[in-house]
Structures are given as structure tokens and as C-alpha cells.
Amino acid sequence: NAGVTQTPKFQVLKTGQSMTLQCAQDMNHEYMSWYRQDPGMGLRLIHYSVGAGITDQGEVPNGYNVSRSTTEDFPLRLLSAAPSQTSVYFCASSYSKLNNYGYTFGSGTRLTVV
Amino acid sequence: QKEVEQDPGPLSVPEGAIVSLNCTYSNSAFQYFMWYRQYSRKGPELLMYTYSSGNKEDGRFTAQVDKSSKYISLFIRDSQPSDSATYLCAIRKPGGGNKLTFGTGTQLKVEL
Numbered sequence: 473n474a475g476v477t478q479t480p481k482f483q484v485l486k487t488g489q490s491m492t493l494q495c496a497q498d499m500n501h502e503y504m505s506w507y508r509q510d511p512g513m514g515l516r517l518i519h520y521s522v523g524a525g526i527t528d529q530g531e532v533p534n535g536y537n538v539s540r541s542t543t544e545d546f547p548l549r550l551l552s553a554a555p556s557q558t559s560v561y562f563c564a565s566s567y568s569k570l571n572n573y574g575y576t577f578g579s580g581t582r583l584t585v586v
Numbered sequence: 587q588k589e590v591e592q593d594p595g596p597l598s599v600p601e602g603a604i605v606s607l608n609c610t611y612s613n614s615a616f617q618y619f620m621w622y623r624q625y626s627r628k629g630p631e632l633l634m635y636t637y638s639s640g641n642k643e644d645g646r647f648t649a650q651v652d653k654s655s656k657y658i659s660l661f662i663r664d665s666q667p668s669d670s671a672t673y674l675c676a677i678r679k680p681g682g683g684n685k686l687t688f689g690t691g692t693q694l695k696v697e698l
Contacts, residue, residue: 476629503684512594514690515630515674522683530685562629570684574620574676577629 474498478563478578485553485585493548493581495563501576502568504546505530506538508559509580515562521546522568553585587612590677592689601698605662609675609689612656618678619651621660624691625671633673634660665696 479494497504505520517530521540535557537549546565550557560582564575592609599605607621618637622630634649636642636658642649650659658677662669675689 505685507688512690514592515688517685520685564629566684568684570618570678570686571635574622574632574635575630575686577631579629580627 476563476565476576476578478561478581480581481579482582483584485550485583487553487555487585489553491550491553493550493561493563493583495546495548495578496544497546497563497565497576498544499565499576500543501565502543503570504540504563504565505575506536506546506548507562507564508532508557509562510559518548518561550583555585557583558585559583589613589616589679589687590675590689592675593692594690596693596695598695598697599665601665601667601696603665603696605660605665605669605694605696607660607662607673607675607692607694609658609677610656611658611677613679614653614656615680616656616677617680619649619658620676620678620686621647621649622674622676622688623671624674630674662694667696667698670695 476497502523506518507515519538521527563578621634624630639653646663648661672691672693674691676686
């Protein structure tokens with residue numbers, strides 16, 4: 473099925489642990505991004521990429537790293553997990569020229585840091 | 587001041603009602619306006635996309651943009667229990683590439 477696939481769907485981490493959230497899309501979208509969604513805060517942009525090898529910071533990048541070695545994949549790395557990173561994380565992709573198809577979102581990763 | 591403001595609700599309406607969901611934004615230069623629907627424990631999905639002022643209709647949904655007031659609305663006619671979800675407005679800033687700024691979302695419940 474065409475779309476954005478995120479893994480894992482759920483994860484519990486201990487403070488200080490690191491992990492990678494995976495995101496893959498099969499629509500040949502150039503643009504990919506990571507958001508976190510917290511109650512009352514809406515969706516906030518963490519990092520984004522306009523193509524393979526090109527990434528940039530969003531609104532809340534601290535504590536997260538990204539890389540984009542292929543068009544299809546855009547993993548998000550948590551370097552040293554903190555309770556403040558407890559959130560739902562969404563990966564989204566789109567064509568390079570945003571049009572009336574907007575973003576395609578994955579189904580999310582629910583992360584709890586204890 | 588937030589760039590995009592949205593009443594979080596929750597909003598509860600009876601089946602068949604007309605629903606009005608609204609967002610305000612801070613910068614008159616903002617261009618593209620979108621509405622996303624998000625069911626519980628799912629990712630958002632695009633509902634409507636508009637560029638200019640005025641109305642755009644798609645089935646039971648109408649998106650309205652008033653650039654002079656910096657106000658966008660989504661109307662749902664003949665609301666159904668399946669419309670129960672969180673609705674997020676999103677705005678693309680000029681020069682922002684593909685980046686979107688989202689409202690916090692309004693939770694809607696349509697009751698039988």
C-alpha cells in the first residue's frame with residue numbers, strides 16, 4: 473500500500489536511552505518531515521528534508537537528529553531520551569511543490585520516556 | 587501571539603447539525619490554507635486545500651477564507667457520527683517552502 477510507514481507504533485524508553493524512529497514512504501516524495509504532537513500544543517515541526525542529503529531544523533530540534541540518505545527513508549534519532557520527549561511523533565511527506573494533495577502522514581509512534 | 591490560533595473545543599453537536607470550525611492567523615501574507623482531519627490514534631489526513639479568499643466546496647465540506655479578517659473556517663453540513671474527529675487548520679507561509687504551521691486542533695463529537 474502506498475503511503476508513509478512508521479515503526480515502531482509504541483515505545484517505552486528509560487531516561488538517557490537512545491533510539492531511532494523509522495519512517496519510509498513509497499510515493500517518491502521529495503519532502504519529508506517529522507512532527508511531534510502534544511496536548512494543547514498541536515503539531516510542531518522537529519526536522520525536515522527537501523531531498524536526499526538535505527536536512528534542516530524545524531521549530532523544536534533540540535535532542536533530535538535526522539539524516540536522509542535515500543528518497544524513501546527519513547529516520548529520527550533521539551540521542552539521550554528525556555521525559556520531555558514523551559509525545560506522539562508523526563512523519564509526513566509531500567511532493568517538492570506543495571499542492572492540493574498536501575502532506576501524507578504516517579500513523580504515528582507513541583513514545584513514553586520514564 | 588501564536589501564528590495560528592484554534593479553539594480546542596471539545597465541540598459536541600447532534601447528528602445532522604451544521605458545524606463551524608474556525609482558525610485565526612496573525613500574518614496577512616500567509617497564503618495556502620488547509621484543513622486536516624485526525625481520527626483518534628491516527629495520523630492527520632488532508633480534507634481541504636485553498637489558496638485564495640472565498641469558498642471551496644467538496645461534498646458536505648466547505649472551506650472559507652477571509653484574508654481581510656485573517657480568518658479561515660470549515661463548515662460541515664449534515665454532520666455524521668463518522669465526522670467525530672479532531673480538525674486541524676494549517677497554513678503555509680510565503681517563502682516557507684513546504685513547511686506548514688498547524689493550529690492546535692478542535693475536537694468534534696457528533697452524537698446520535
